[in-house]
Amino acid sequence: MSLVGPVPIRLKACARHSSSQVSLFRIFTRQSRFHDRKPPSAQNFRSTRDTPTPSCTLTSTPSLEPRVVASNTPAQRQRQRQQLRRIHQPQESRTTNNMASLAAHSKKHKVCVVGSGNWGTTIAKVIAENVKENKDIFDEQVQMWVYEEEVQIPTDSKHFDSGSELCKKPQKLTQLVNGLHENVKYLPGIQLPENIIANPDVVDTVKDATILIFNLPHQFIGRICDNIKGKHLPYARGISCIKGVEVSDQGCDLFSDSIGQKLGIYVGALSGANIATEIALEKWCETTVAYDPPHLDSRQPTPEHTPSGSPHGSSADLHDLKGEAITPKGKKQKLMALPAEFPPLNHANIKRLFHRPYFHVRMVHDVAGVSLGGALKNVVALAAGWVDGLGWGDNAKAAIMRVGILEEIKFGEAFYSKTFKRETITEESCGVADMITSCSGGRNFRCAKMSIKEGKSINEIEERELNGQKLQGTSTAYEVHSFLKAQGMEKDFPLFTAVYDVLEGNNKPEDIPQLIEPHNE
Known part of the structure; x- marks a missing residue:
């Protein structure tokens, strides 16, 4: 039967198979599997039943590969194994290296x-x-x-x-x-x-x-x-x-x-x-x-x-x-x-x-x-909750989100210019997607909305609703404002500043549209 390996090689059947010949056949067939070859076609596949012969010999095309002849003596078998290893050395080396790499990860x-x-x-x-x-x-x-x-x-x-x-x-x-x-x-x-x-x-x-x-x-x-x-x-x-x-x-x-x-x-x-x-x-x-x-x-x-x-x-x-x-x-x-x-x-x-x-x-x-998107959207969500609590609808929330995304990008480019990518905010879940979710159903949004509906402070709603946990939007709003004030950049971030002023009682939620209006327009 003709086998597909590195080159076409023919195995002639014999009446009696010795154990050494079977071992040699197994070595060869195992090595040949490393070659990425197409399945044998009708032309190069021939059954041994069509060509019976009393001898058992492995031969290869003389011009391409060495001739390998099976034998029973130990010395000849050793030479045959070495010859097969040389024929297939590149594949064997790669396999050994891969196995060693896998074995190295013992923990x-x-x-x-x-x-x-x-x-x-x-x-x-x-x-x-x-x-x-x-x-x-x-x-x-x-x-x-x-x-x-x-x-x-x-x-x-x-x-x-x-x-x-x-x-x-x-x-x-x-x-x-x-x-x-x-x-x-x-x-x-x-x-x-x-x-x-x-x-x-x-x-x-x-x-x-x-x-x-x-x-x-x-x-x-x-x-x-x-x-x-x-x-x-x-x-x-x-x-x-x-x-x-x-x-x-x-x-x-x-x-x-x-x-x-x-x-x-x-x-x-x-x-x-x-x-x-x-x-x-x-x-x-x-x-x-x-x-x-x-x-x-x-x-x-x-x-x-x-x-x-x-x-x-x-x-x-x-x-x-x-x-x-x-x-x-x-x-x-x-x-x-x-x-x-x-x-x-x-x-x-x-x-x-x-x-x-x-x-x-x-x-x-x-x-x-990723970190800024996850942090600053909590501040924006408070403003979205307030305008929703006022009954201003989805258009108002969309306006808040638009300004919030722009201020997130501005903050990243101002203070993390060496590594920040604006695409992270505009294209990833941590940016625009998180902004939409937080301004629609997140805990900062819900608590801010309840505070308007019930006429209570954010702190009262937080204590009642969060089972001992804390809102991150309020603390982040205070910290960001303190930082921006120290940098003299409060006016560059009108929405972040407006949220702080509402929390402090300096302004009312109804004032937010005027507070975030660009001053140069």
Whole structure:
């Protein structure tokens, strides 16, 4: 029968097959599979039944490859094996190198989530599902830090039983999460994967993790970083899901940047049109993950364009960084290399950590754009809630959103010009899409609308509606205004300034159209 390999080779049948001849045949056929050849056609396929012969010989075209003759002596068999290896050396070498590369990743990434509110618990659910499906990359267990508190199981919970000891008095939240696999306080009614482990000790939560996911109210991030500094793996990497910015009169820092600087690790950002309860119910949406990996982590050239197909390229030439990352303000940050025993933390593997059929991920490099979009839209959503509460309709909300998007872009270009890309705001979920969602149904929008409808302050609505959680729009509005005032740029951002003035009582929501009117028109 004629076989298809590197060149046409013919096997003549014999009456008696020795074990050495069968072994040689197996070696040859196994090696020939490495060649990408089309299936044999009718012309070059011939059955051995058509050409019976008492001998058994492997031959090749003399002008193209050496002649290999099967034999029973050990010396001849050894020469035949060496000859076959020389014939197929390029393919064999590549295969050996690939297998060695796979074997080098002897360790898996452990992932932890710092935070357990409704958004933190939702992200933990997403990650826990993905690590189980990518066991070659990630450890199956996900540690989730939970601020310990006593919680009474609600009477409308499926777990409530008036006769149960569990329901007669408040229980520790960590015990409820680990026992019921549900966060009955912050994400009630959602079944959590059993590989989520609630942990009340934040240091114990992060100590073995190579990937830290930060997802908690930004008011507490400074204290948490102080607690875990020096107690985490020095080569760990992080993702911030915190929608806010750390602002003072001296400057404006992204939480991804401030966390990274405090802990000495690289931190990316996740943000998008993501209402936590909808994602927990597995309703389809998109998100944006910004991760500009140090070159030593990816171990291969960073693509010119992001894997998601986003139309802009990398924010930095990572080939020249040599173990450093570029912060959103354009500064270099020295990092400890991720050990080679771990799979690389490149865009592909970060996407595997977050992407679900109901939670689609687009990867970009612009950490500043993703972070600012997630923070500043909360300020805009307050204004949208006020005008909607006044009954001004969708046209008014659209006007607020248009001005808000322009001020987000202006802010990024003014203070993060080295890495910020305006396309991140205009084309990604973290920008225009998040603005639409936040100004239509987000918590900042809803609380602002209620304050108008009920004639109450934002703080009163927040305390009643958010179950102990805090609005990020109000605190961000105050911080951004303080920063802009220190820069002498209040008039350059009329909407941000108007929101602050309404919160302070200097103006009424009805004044917003006049407050955001350009002065030069």
